[in-house]
Amino acid sequence: MRKVTIIGAGLVGSLLATYLGKRGIKVDLYERRGDMRKEQVDAGRSINLACSTRGWKALNGVGLEEEVKEAAIAMHGRMMHSISGDLTFQPYGKEGEAIYSISRAHLNKILLDEVEKNSKIHFDHKCIDLDLENATVTFQNEQTKQQTSCTSDIIFGADGAFSAVRETMRKKLRFNYQQQYIEHGYKELTIPPTTDGEWALEKNFLHIWPRKQYMLIALPNTDGSFTCTLFLAFRGEKSFENLQTPQQVSKFFEESFPDIIPLAPNLLDEFFANPTSGLVTISCSPWQYQEKIALIGDAAHAIVPFYGQGMVSGFEDVRILNDLLDEFPNQSILQKYTNARQENGDAIAALALQNFIEMRDLVGDPSFLLRKRIEARIQNLYPGKYIPLYSMVTFSHLPYKEALSVGKKQKKMLDEILQISNIENIWQTEKFLEIIHKFITVYQNDVFVRK
Incomplete structure (x- = not known):
């Protein structure tokens, strides 16, 4: 060559x-x-x-x-924003692990x-x-x-x-050759810096407003702003096709993302000036x-x-x-x-x-958050052996195809663990150690990462 x-x-x-x-x-x-x-x-x-x-x-x-x-x-995890304005933090990995905007x-x-x-x-x-x-x-x-x-x-x-x-x-x-567009498109918006040049939201997180069939995310920029991306279906009740006037857009954000409105003074101007783009695989x-x-x-x-x-x-x-x-x-x-x-x-x-389904539909769901906490405890109990799917993809060099395969088996095991009666109250107790040992004995060849 x-x-x-x-x-x-x-x-x-x-x-x-x-x-x-x-x-x-x-x-x-x-x-x-x-x-x-x-x-x-x-x-x-x-x-x-x-x-x-x-x-x-x-x-x-x-x-x-x-x-x-x-x-x-550095963004150390997801910060989820509920419609009421409540915040829930979910770390991306172990302490010190982050993705970077x-x-x-x-x-x-x-x-x-x-x-x-x-x-x-x-x-x-x-x-x-x-x-x-x-x-x-x-x-x-x-x-x-x-x-x-x-x-x-x-x-x-x-x-x-x-x-x-x-x-x-x-x-x-x-x-x-195969291409597949998902039903959702995206539009970019901005949260500018505050009057004193600081970030309007905590800068070291990826902020997510999950709303089941659609969502908004915000990533920090070094100038104090956040780049926001609205992911929304092209057609349907809640969709880009039904956001054609300033009144429709204002109502949509007031109902779905009320805490964004005071942070994004140029929201309407940007919404109509910026393109709506498709997402393809x-x-x-x-x-x-x-x-x-x-x-x-x-x-x-x-x-x-x-x-x-x-x-x-x-x-x-x-x-x-x-x-x-x-x-x-x-x-x-x-x-x-x-x-x-x-x-x-x-x-x-x-x-x-x-x-996409996880970010849009699940990150604000209590049962999903419980799953993540249980999985983090399993990871702490078996360090270097049990690595959650997100960490395999994001914080390792394990081939993607292996991460996908192991992740499917981990999901199967976690589905069974979450069916245990009263698991939400016992996952932090000593009793859980006995439970998880039994599961790992059965599943370890499937859910442990092979070095």
């Missing part, structure tokens, strides 16, 4: 270019948009992202973990700066044709309309959920063709954002591909990369859809 073309200078494409450039490979990174460091450019579908263990390891591999962490805010645009700028230390970035270049057999791609300059072509050893499609590279593969190969195969063309990140496995693993799973794609280059020097590794990542891409897609 001497010369590589990467299409898409978003987060995953930029990280891939950074890794390969540091290896001494000649990399050309192409982006259809302009340079976001010099002009206001749409940075993607969301201005906030969550980064966790897998993402930090990938950034650490190119020496960027500390720089990015300095621009991020980071600006998508700021992170992308850090990565672009790093790319340019070893490689060339071509902005305003749209992919208009791809010759799979000869690994040749043709671009059109969006400013001059001039067309140019380049041939490489490998072309990576890192061009997002609506990838031009993947579309060419779909048309020209025996290619399996995309799966496909193959991810590579003849060791010349490969998909990575959202181009290979776009997922809904409810596990905070969209960017993170793409970063893990890059890190594992780089590990394969170390393990198999001077060998073809694209099929090995596909073998290592495709099932895991499918697994995190399933987990993300599953977590």
Whole structure:
């Protein structure tokens, strides 16, 4: 691999270019948009992202973990807001474990700066044709309309959920492709800083207003603001289609999120100015063709954002591909990369859809909170062996497909434990130790993580 073309200078494409450039490979990174460091450019579908263990390891591999962490805010758990304004805290993991809120645009700028230390970035270049057999791609300059072509050893499609590279593969190969939109869309809103420049809510939490069939979340920004995202069905009684006037929107928020109203003075203006966007899951195969063309990140496995693993799973794609280059020097590794990542891409897609239901419907439910407390106690009783599903996904490097499999078995065991009479009163007592020992004796091969 001497010369590589990467299409898409978003987060995953930029990280891939950074890794390969540091290896001494000649990399050309192409982006259809302009340079976001010099002009206001749409940075993607969301201005906030969550980064966790897998993402930090990938950034650490190119020496960027500390720089990015300095621009991020730790969120130690979920803070649930009831309609009455009551707050309930649920930690994400063990003490000290957190996910981090980071600006998508700021992170992308850090990565672009790093790319340019070893490689060339071509902005305003749209992919208009791809010759799979000869690994040749043709671009059109969006400013001059001039067309140019380049041939490489490998072309990576890192061009997002609506990838031009993947579309060419779909048309020209025996290619399996599936996309699924959920019934919900999203709209972003803002809680600005207070008059003294502070956060209007506790900054070190991901705030959630769960309302069964819809929800609002808020992630902190370093400027004292929060980026809020309303997830709501497109159609139905409570839906975007029924929020067409200021009066309808005001009534909806007064009934569903009354504590937001005094914190978001620009609520109505933002609601009607900001777009309503869809949420799609995309799966496909193959991810590579003849060791010349490969998909990575959202181009290979776009997922809904409810596990905070969209960017993170793409970063893990890059890190594992780089590990394969170390393990198999001077060998073809694209099929090995596909073998290592495709099932895991499918697994995190399933987990993300599953977590939407948890965040929207369950996090405020007393029986769900009891389940989480019982599970935390089991984890404390069997440290390093019993790891809850969320922690496997977020705070470990266990393959997603293994986390999904173990998580299903843990759920089965917990379902049975919660059926025990008076469990809500005995889970903290000595009697519980005897109960859980019996369950673990039966289930340990299934619910313990194998090292």
